[in-house]
Amino acid sequence: MATADRGEGAFRRQLIESGLVLDAGVEGLYGRSLAYEEIAAGVISLTTRTGAGDGAQSLSFPPVIPRGLLEQTDYLKSFPDLTGSVHTFRGDDKLHARLLALVEAGRDWVEVLEPADVVLRPAACHPVYPLCTDGPLPQGGRRFEVQGWCFRHEPSLDPARMLAFRMHEFVYVGDPDGATAHRDVWLKRGTEMLEGLGLDVEVVVANDPFFGRVGRVLAANQREEALKLEFVTTVADPESPTAITSVNRHQDHFGQTFGIRSADGAVAHSACFAVGVDRTVLALLKTHGLDPGTWPAEVRARLWP
């Protein structure tokens, strides 16, 4: 769990000392100041405007999703270590007394809990796929803009690796050509959007952090087919750039999982453009300094037109 401090610690300290973020008491958990939130709102609003012409349906979902959705999506196979399963207390007065005795004794009190029907949401787009199962998709597929809080259990000293963070996505669900076109369009738009913010980004072939032995094979396949492209830039770690945004082709993964059919009746393909809102805020602070009032006028104009 421990992370070597390769410079992340220095940027983390600067962020906290500036008051922009607050150490919320657990590794990877931060409070946000008003100034930080204004930058985040700027990033969200710029992303919305960048995709405004596509007629995407704009949706927001809470930080938790149905447990069954996580079970369906192979997430437990690929990323069990990032999972946040939600548990609650369903007992009576007697079991409650046992719970309080455990807490009082400073012992692990979760043995009296039961799993709730929800888990924390690992990616913004997961709730939209079940919306596409009502018959074949319309010609041209469906497009969603979806955002909200996500959770990945990866405690770290790197402020760009938060336990809880916001993701803002444009998702396409339709046929294979449409998915490839979505990738290509957003590769171009994403580059223009991030470069327009004065960020020095590079697009690289990447892989998700698949778990364990089998995961190494999955990661190699994902890279070989260039299914995931990341926009990376230096944030906290000067040795290793951070992905702040990505474009992902899922092939027919979600189509198969949820039984989604494209207009021609075939299993649907999907793709998404995903902005890491908090990571983009941190990249802006790293690039232009901790006082947004002194940022270049053209960057300010794009964030807060």
Added chain:
Amino acid sequence: MATADRGEGAFRRQLIESGLVLDAGVEGLYGRSLAYEEIAAGVISLTTRTGAGDGAQSLSFPPVIPRGLLEQTDYLKSFPDLTGSVHTFRGDDKLHARLLALVEAGRDWVEVLEPADVVLRPAACHPVYPLCTDGPLPQGGRRFEVQGWCFRHEPSLDPARMLAFRMHEFVYVGDPDGATAHRDVWLKRGTEMLEGLGLDVEVVVANDPFFGRVGRVLAANQREEALKLEFVTTVADPESPTAITSVNRHQDHFGQTFGIRSADGAVAHSACFAVGVDRTVLALLKTHGLDPGTWPAEVRARLWP
């Protein structure tokens, strides 16, 4: 767990049929449309403007808080059944195989999980009290504006009783007189704010839903001392009005718990004004109809000036 349908079901159906909210697949969990989110943003921005003159420090926190914070605040004593404890997987390839076998067999797979260092946040204000422990508070106390996603495990057909919802608070931490003044000022401001939105609210003495036998005593005490006042109005259930906002005096509960001292060295008192953002959105939809475009001009002007 089952809730009798006393009319909540009808409003829930209208909300879903209108497309304003989406059934996210579990009782009490909803997606939000852009139109819904614009109302929520209006409520949040109006609340901010209503308290803008107080010099409160504006902070946002993620949907999860440190586990230790929940243990400290007596939440497990008072509301164990509402708790959302977060658990994750920390095993190796072998335990992972066991996890996948359980999922595959449709069995309960949480036995292989371990508690994470975080739990879901039950109220917006909890993260601010640990910020007040660095010596005595300044003269006049400290004021916070804090908002974000909260979780309470109370599955229900009533759309006003969501598993995950947003709360927006103005918190005072200082001396007893300051806490009473905060209550009085926000009682007036809250009434004006909600009546200005055309909502027919009544202020009533209330209690939190304390758990079990001991909880009945706690609830009676809370009512006797009028520590909690709720702004109630009809939302989904025509038989029983819903609290959409509240003012709460905590006496020295958080002061004792966290060791906070006021300027004169005594144990600090605290109070908060808490807007249920989603409940206020639902009250507006119930009162003025499902199409915000047709709402009274003065209501629209207050939400979207």
